[in-house]
Amino acid sequence: xxxxxxxxxxxxxxxxxxxxxxxxxxxxxxxxxxxxxxxxxxxxxxxxxxxxxxxxxxxxxxxxxxxxxxxxxxxxxxxxxxxxxxxxxxxxxxxxxxxxxxxxxxxxxxxxxxxxxxxxxxxxxxxxxxxxxxxxxxxxxxxxxxxxxxxxxxxxxxxxxxxxxxxxxxxxxxxxxxxxxxxxxxxxxxxxxxxxxxxxxxxxxxxxxxxxxxxxxxxxxxxxxxxxxxxxxxxxxxxxxxxxxxxxxxxxxxxxxxxxxxxxxxxxxxxxxxxxxxxxxxxxxxxxxxxxxxxxxxxxxxxxxxxxxxxxxxxxxxxxxxxxxxxxxxxxxxxxxxxxxxxxxxxxxxxxxxxxxxxxxxxxxxxxxxxxxxxxxxxxxxxxxxxxxxxxxxxxxxxxxxxxxxxxxxxxxxxxxxxxxxxxxxxxxxxxxxxxxxxxxxxxxxxxxxxxxxxxxxxxxxxxxxxxxxxxxxxxxxxxxxxxxxxxxxxxxxxxxxxxxxxxxxxxxxxxxxxxxxxxxxxxxxxxxxxxxxxxxxxxxxxxxxxxx
Numbered sequence: 001x002x003x004x005x006x007x008x009x010x011x012x013x014x015x016x017x018x019x020x021x022x023x024x025x026x027x028x029x030x031x032x033x034x035x036x037x038x039x040x041x042x043x044x045x046x047x048x049x050x051x052x053x054x055x056x057x058x059x060x061x062x063x064x065x066x067x068x069x070x071x072x073x074x075x076x077x078x079x080x081x082x083x084x085x086x087x088x089x090x091x092x093x094x095x096x097x098x099x100x101x102x103x104x105x106x107x108x109x110x111x112x113x114x115x116x117x118x119x120x121x122x123x124x125x126x127x128x129x130x131x132x133x134x135x136x137x138x139x140x141x142x143x144x145x146x147x148x149x150x151x152x153x154x155x156x157x158x159x160x161x162x163x164x165x166x167x168x169x170x171x172x173x174x175x176x177x178x179x180x181x182x183x184x185x186x187x188x189x190x191x192x193x194x195x196x197x198x199x200x201x202x203x204x205x206x207x208x209x210x211x212x213x214x215x216x217x218x219x220x221x222x223x224x225x226x227x228x229x230x231x232x233x234x235x236x237x238x239x240x241x242x243x244x245x246x247x248x249x250x251x252x253x254x255x256x257x258x259x260x261x262x263x264x265x266x267x268x269x270x271x272x273x274x275x276x277x278x279x280x281x282x283x284x285x286x287x288x289x290x291x292x293x294x295x296x297x298x299x300x301x302x303x304x305x306x307x308x309x310x311x312x313x314x315x316x317x318x319x320x321x322x323x324x325x326x327x328x329x330x331x332x333x334x335x336x337x338x339x340x341x342x343x344x345x346x347x348x349x350x351x352x353x354x355x356x357x358x359x360x361x362x363x364x365x366x367x368x369x370x371x372x373x374x375x376x377x378x379x380x381x382x383x384x385x386x387x388x389x390x391x392x393x394x395x396x397x398x399x400x401x402x403x404x405x406x407x408x409x410x411x412x413x414x415x416x417x418x419x420x421x422x423x424x425x426x427x428x429x430x431x432x433x434x435x436x437x438x439x440x441x442x443x444x445x446x447x448x449x450x451x452x453x454x455x456x457x458x459x460x461x462x463x464x465x466x467x468x469x470x471x472x473x474x475x476x477x478x479x480x481x482x483x484x485x486x487x488x489x490x491x492x493x494x495x496x497x498x499x500x501x502x503x504x505x506x507x508x509x510x511x512x513x514x515x516x517x518x519x520x521x522x523x524x525x526x527x528x529x530x531x532x533x534x535x536x537x538x539x540x541x542x543x544x545x546x547x548x549x
Contacts, residue, residue, distance in 0.1 A: 019046025028052035226253025235259030
């Protein structure tokens with residue numbers, strides 16, 4: 001009653017050979033795991049008498065009616081390279097006599113242009129075909145449908161598996177659909193409604209999750225009728241629209257939502273009646289909400305594990321709104337994903353038992369302490385920043401434009417008996433990172449010139465005058481002349497600064513009255529100060545730090 005012809009799999013045949021025609025009964029040809037890219041287009045002895053054709057794991061890329069035996073009852077073309085089936089082949093498969101098929105493992109292309117193929121699958125889904133679909137013919141992956149690159153608005157379709165319950169064929173779907181206005185064959189709604197206009201519907205996670213996402217540039221003012229999935233949960237994405245109010249009356253599909261994404265809309269208020277009863281995720285960020293009433297907060301409290309996003313709203317933090325403030329402050333109790341970004345538009349509250357108020361008072365105390373520490377250590381902080389060229393534009397002291405023509409950054413006045421002290425000033429100031437230019441008599445005065453005139457010129461051509469006030473300096477006639485001249489110069493020129501460096505051993509009370517009064521009412525720098533060089537460099541004209549190579 002049945003003849004089976006089976007070719008060895010390791011032959012890697014590229015075409016079907018001539019067969020035999022049995023005297024009686026039906027013939028089944030097993031050519032699995034070969035290398036066949038095309039079925040016979042011309043008459044082949046015995047081929048057209050076949051009733052079963054097993055061609056799994058070959059290289060078929062296309063299929064024509066003329067290539068199919070006329071009386072097939074079984075065809076296995078799984079795991080080939082087929083991407084579509086034309087209308088004539090689909091009509092052949094739809095023959096009322098019925099045919100058992102295996103189609104899995106092919107890169108099926110699902111586009112709206114391929115609607116005939118989609119309708120064919122849809123018939124299988126609704127069991128409108130006469131196929132003899134038995135469990136042994138099914139595989140874990142029946143269809144693999146891939147979209148063409150040029151269809152940017154189409155989603156990849158991946159049909160996972162058939163499941164049979166009580167002889168009713170159901171289709172578990174992983175991802176659907178072509179976008180409107182393309183009308184594809186698949187309907188995900190229990191009442192066979194289509195996805196809303198200008199929205200796309202995707203079924204993910206083997207049918208466990210339906211996502212409805214509407215185009216952002218539509219600026220919708222209300223939520224449209226949705227779809228109720230055959231199985232699984234639904235997430236609605238309506239971000240960046242113009243919605244000012246959620247539905248107050250029953251809306252098809254709305255109360256079945258488990259996720260509601262409403263970021264960047266115009267919501268001003270919210271009631272419990274407007275919220276789907278089984279929400280697990282709600283995004284209200286960047287709307288115009290100023291408060292949430294107690295009933296809404298109770299709804300959130302009773303929804304264990306609900307995830308919320310609330311930032312970007314003009315929340316009003318008043319004592320009347322204490323319930324909301326306490327709700328937001330419960331870090332361990334409620335899952336508010338953007339809690340750190342929630343800010344108040346207006347704060348008016350005086351309750352000491354209010355957590356938010358306590359937080360504000362604590363923050364204010366910390367700020368006051370920080371400001372106090374800054375003021376106390378201001379000079380040290382500024383010097384530290386200056387040394388490292390940090391915020392240099394904010395802490396730099398601008399020199400007057402008249403100083404730009406000065407030849408020297410500082411005139412160094414000292415006693416001839418302290419000539420050995422000059423080397424460290426040259427090393428630290430001239431050869432240091434700021435590269436100041438100093439003037440001192442030993443190097444810069446013209447030999448034979450008048451000493452008083454040299455002193456006057458040096459003071460006039462320098463932005464600073466540095467006096468090394470030692471015991472030898474006080475005994476020097478020229479030293480005292482330099483000091484008095486510098487004092488008069490700084491009194492008459494506000495831009496010129498006098499830096500007096502007081503060396504150990506000098507008694508201020510022993511100075512003459514003029515110098516004693518000057519040091520009493522003006523700051524000076526002690527040479528034994530542990531931060532002597534930092535303070536001196538900061539007192540010099542501010543110049544950019546030389547880059548280290």
